[in-house]
Amino acid sequence: MADSEPASFIPCPPSHxxxxxxxxxxxGMLMFNERGEVSMANRVVRELFGVADGDATELGRRVEELLPASALSxxxxxxxxxxxxxxxxxxxIVQIYHHGEGDEQAWLALFRHIEGREDYEQELQRRHVELRQAYQRLNGAQEKLLQSEKMASIGQLAAGVAHEINNPIGYVHSNLGSLQEYLRSLFTVIEAxxxxxxxxxxKAMIAEIDDVRDRLDIDFISRDLPQLMAESREGIERVTRIVRDLKDFSYSGREESWKLANPHAGLDSxxxxxxxxxxxxxxxxxRYGELPMIECLPSELNQVYMNMLLNAGHAIAERGSIIVSTGVEGEDVWIEFRDNGSGISPELRQRIFDPFFTTKPVGSGTGLGLSxxxxxxxxxxxRIELESTVGEGSCFRIVLPVRQPR
Incomplete structure (x- = not known):
């Protein structure tokens, strides 16, 4: 049996x-290469640019003059x-498509002529709707990504937060046990x-009362009880503060509006x-300086502070220090995070703000924090400024305007 071509194969038609x-x-359809040489130009293109059939050089020159400099790139x-x-x-309306194969580069340009102003406005309106829809999708994805990274960070810190809450709850529980014993002793004295x-x-009962007071050590209870209540109140306030800070930090920010806030409050929480x-x-x-209230989205800045502090901590292998400094510079405030950890090499500094880039082991980081x-x-x-020396540490400085531009 003679070889035959598959049924799905359609031979390419001749150029004519x-x-x-x-x-x-x-x-209009126009095809040209990186040297501006035109390989195909249909009737509509020739009429649009007023170029005779066969005058490819003039057509390439006209197109190059009219196209924006950045269009081809x-x-x-x-x-x-x-x-x-x-x-x-x-x-x-122009649409340009590119294809490159080896050293050969080719562009295909499609031209659609809009006859009147009304048609042009309709085309602009259509493109405006498309851009708005794309922007809304992008904005929604950004918010979801921000919240996802924020909640992932909280998940990583959940055990530590539980430990921080468990400590004050532990001694409050212990103090309540002591308070129960103290109350029993006090009620015994009252009954006496x-x-x-x-x-x-x-008067004959005074000796019995003194004996009860000595046996139950009422003098110690009277001295210890105020201290015990103060410690318990401090523990409850500490738990309340942690829960409040956690709630503020995890707030999605979807409906948060720009407001005046103190950067120090966000740093401390x-x-x-x-x-x-x-x-x-x-x-x-x-090392806090005197800062004015700044116009910001506080919960989002808290996310930045957390990423900076955790990255500084991860850069320290065994034992080190982190210095958090703030100050004012003209119409801006700055917040600086300086560590004496491992530092960042020059080749990595170009990539640390890229999405999903991380130097941590697989499964230890999302690579989204700095991005x-x-x-x-x-x-x-x-803006974020970075200074780093390998083996000596890094310094991230965040510079923010006091008031947002209108």
């Missing part, structure tokens, strides 16, 4: 057939580019006084949340 089909299109990077061109008091008041000769993660190997020093922090600071019209 392709040109014939292209000339029947209502849209953007198409090469992302695969396509779209925009509009003013052409002889008309508007032409009541019997003495009912006795025919109350974040330190309270993550302290159990740091306290066994880190000496923390706070999200960069996005939050950029959203606040601020």
């Amino acid at each position: 057939v392709l040109r014939g089909i292209a000339d029947r299109m209502n849209d 953007q198409a090469a990077e992302s695969g396509c580019w779209s925009g509009s061109l003013p052409l002889d008091e008309r508007v032409v 006084y009541e019997r003495a008041l009912r006795a025919p000769d109350p 974040t330190i309270n949340i993550i302290w159990n993660e740091l306290k066994y190997k880190v000496t923390l020093e706070r 999200i922090s960069y996005g939050i600071v950029n959203k606040h019209h601020g």
